[in-house]
Amino acid sequence: MKSDELKEKEIVVRCLRGDQDAYRALFDHFFDELYRTAYMLMKSPADADDAVQETFIRVFQSLHTYDLDRPFRPWLHRILLNVCKDYWKRRKWFFIPLEQAYNVRDQKTPLPEDSMLQDEELARLAQAIRELSPKHRAVVVLYFLNDMRISEVAEVVGAPEGTVKSRIHHAVRALRKRLERSDTAVYHLLSKRGEGIQA
Amino acid sequence: MTCALRRQIQELGESVPIYSQxxxxxxxxxxxxxxxxxxxxxxxxxxxxxxxxxxxxxxxxxxxxxxxxxxxxHGYLLRTQMLEAAARSDRGIVFSSAAGANHTGSDYSWVAGNAEYDLWLHVDGMRFLIRHKASGQTWSTSPDVRDARVPASQLGRLSSPFSIRYGDAMGRVEGWANPYDDATLIEYYHISSGIGIRYLFEDLRIAVRIDYRLGDGFLEVRIPENGIETYGSYEVKAIELFPFFQVRDGAAGNRLILAGSGEEAVDAALHERLKSQVMFGVTGDQFGFLAEVVEGGEYASIHVDPSGLMVPAQRVYVEFLLEGDAAHAPKVHPTVRYHALVEDAGTGSVAELLQQHLRDARSRSRTAGAALVAG
Incomplete structure (x- = not known):
């Protein structure tokens, strides 16, 4: 068992013993990872916020059901994925005019996408990932972003390892296609926002 | 491609703006x-x-x-106590045919017992035997049809513990039925010191429940609350209980009824006057019984039949009318106690029982002052 895993287990055990500080420690320990994952899985930063909050609430509510003999991260990400699925079900249609989004956002905290758009290549990639189907998006984010093993991804998504490998294969192929043809598409998409991105 | 993609995605992840503290x-x-x-x-x-x-x-x-x-x-929840169960509860007492009647032990199941008496039930659910333990003397609620010299048409009444008179509400149809002649489903349930039996006349859609309880020297027969159920178009107009109680072929004896002032019970004209009487019986040299209508006496009618061609037996029995006033009477539970007269079935025993009965009757504010009439 890695030292990280030991540390995670230790925090969980403290939580189970009722240590209030351990809850905050667990929150801090996993916040960044969960937030990044949620950000990639959801289609808006606000939804990512909500998803992470909801995930931590569910984790704390059901921590007593966690099996200490099993790794904690997959269990945690599985809850996050379930939360995201709930959101997807509730919001099959998602559309916010960008102008409105800019208006409601505090100018001091720039839209996360802004920083991404500074790197055209990353922006194209982000767009391509968001265009993937939820199943493919989940395995890509878990496998590549969170650097999980196939077995861990399989545990999170609740599918056999072979299925996960297959999904990753198809997802990579779909990403490649999208990235190849997105040169112009991304340009048009971004130029619509009036950012004046140079192709 | 995959490694490059991984690197790019991780870069993308790194570029995700993370919240400040x-x-x-x-x-x-x-x-x-x-x-x-x-x-x-x-x-x-x-x-x-x-x-x-x-x-x-x-x-x-x-x-x-x-x-x-x-x-x-209604006994539905107690139906599991079937006769087989009653038979299993037999405590090893084997009925002795030498006890005074021509019955074989295998045909009877022991039902209840006390210090002096045992109550047995025939497997057909129709006939009871009361056996005095000390003397071995028995009383039968109906005679053994194997030995009875009666026409086939009378076998049903002779073998049944009761008969009902039924009819429709308009009075267009009327007839008699008994569990022996008519298709009847018999179910048993346990009661204290006895057994309850529910007779369901399937064609008539009438069910009659009767509780048979062994008391101190008597067999109590009672139609409990809601003991008569009708599911079809017929209603029960009358019921006669044990019409052949303790009848023996060719046996001589005196039929007793509690009547007015010395009139002959065999007089047909007397029947109407006997309706309010609540005690009857048969006495003989070595056998006898005295029946006491404990409840429902106001609707009871005592019948006294001399031995004849159709039924060659002297008998006396009770019939309860359930139509007319009785149909509207609140909670009538016809109850009769058949007291066994042991060994001394003469006047002394009868008088003793009668005195006791009169004392009870007086306490129940019933009309007393009747006389014993010997037929």
């Missing part, structure tokens, strides 16, 4: 507040659920009680 604190407060709110809501919900469950269980109990009590009273 302040923003993170705010999110943590949100989580803690929401968690606390949900926990208290959950507690409230659990409390509400518990109250709802409690209420539901109370309602369920009430419904079960409301449904179950009539079923219990």
């Amino acid at each position: 302040e923003g993170r604190d705010q999110l943590w407060r949100n989580v803690a507040t929401e968690l606390s709110h949900r926990q208290s809501a959950g507690l409230r919900q659990r409390g509400t659920r518990r109250r709802a469950m409690w209420l539901l269980s109370v309602v369920a109990c009430a419904v079960l009680f409301v449904i179950g009590l009539p079923l219990f009273n």
Whole structure:
């Protein structure tokens, strides 16, 4: 068992013993990872916020059901994925005019996408990932972003390892296609926002 | 490609703007507040659920009680106590054919017993035997048809513990039925010191429940509350109980009824006047019984039949009218006690029982002052 895993287990055990500080420690320990994952899985930063909050609430509510003999991260990400699925079900249609989004956002905290758009290549990639189907998006984010093993991804998504490998294969192929043809598409998409991105 | 993709995606992840410590604190407060709110809501919900469950269980109990009590009273819930079960409860007492009657032990099941008497039931559910333990003397509620010299048409009445007179409400159809002649489903249920039997006349859709209980020297026969159920178009107009109690082929004896002032009971004209009488019986040298109508006497009619061609037996029995006033009378539970006259079935025993009965009757504010009439 890695030292990280030991540390995670230790925090969980403290939580189970009722240590209030351990809850905050667990929150801090996993916040960044969960937030990044949620950000990639959801289609808006606000939804990512909500998803992470909801995930931590569910984790704390059901921590007593966690099996200490099993790794904690997959269990945690599985809850996050379930939360995201709930959101997807509730919001099959998602559309916010960008102008409105800019208006409601505090100018001091720039839209996360802004920083991404500074790197055209990353922006194209982000767009391509968001265009993937939820199943493919989940395995890509878990496998590549969170650097999980196939077995861990399989545990999170609740599918056999072979299925996960297959999904990753198809997802990579779909990403490649999208990235190849997105040169112009991304340009048009971004130029619509009036950012004046140079192709 | 995959490695490059991994690197790019991780770069993408790194570029995701992460909350500052302040923003993170705010999110943590949100989580803690929401968690606390949900926990208290959950507690409230659990409390509400518990109250709802409690209420539901109370309602369920009430419904079960409301449904179950009539079923219990009707004996539905006790039907498992079938005759086989009654037979299993036999405590090893083997009925002796030498006890005074021509019965074989295998045909009877022991039902109840006390210090002096045993009560046995024939496997066909029609006939009871009361056996005095000390003397071995027995009383039969109907004669053994194997030895009875009666026409086939009378076998049913002779073998049945009761007969009913039924008819439709308009009075267009009327007839007699008994469990021997008519298709009857017999079910048994346990009662204290005896056995209950439910006779369901399948064609007539009439059910009659009778409790047979062994008392101190007597067999009590009672139609309990809701003991007569009708499911079809027919209603029970009258029921005669044990019309051949203790009848023996060719046996001589005196028929007793509690009548007015020395009139002959065999006089047909007397029948109407006998309706209010509540005690009757048969006495002989070595056998006899005295029956006492404990409840429903006002609707009882005592019949006294001399030995004849159709039924070559002297007999006296009770019939309860269940139509007219009786149909509207509140809670009439016809009850008759058949007292066994042991060894001394003469006047002394009868007088003693009669005195006791009169004392009881007086205490029940019934008309007394009757006389013993010997037929």
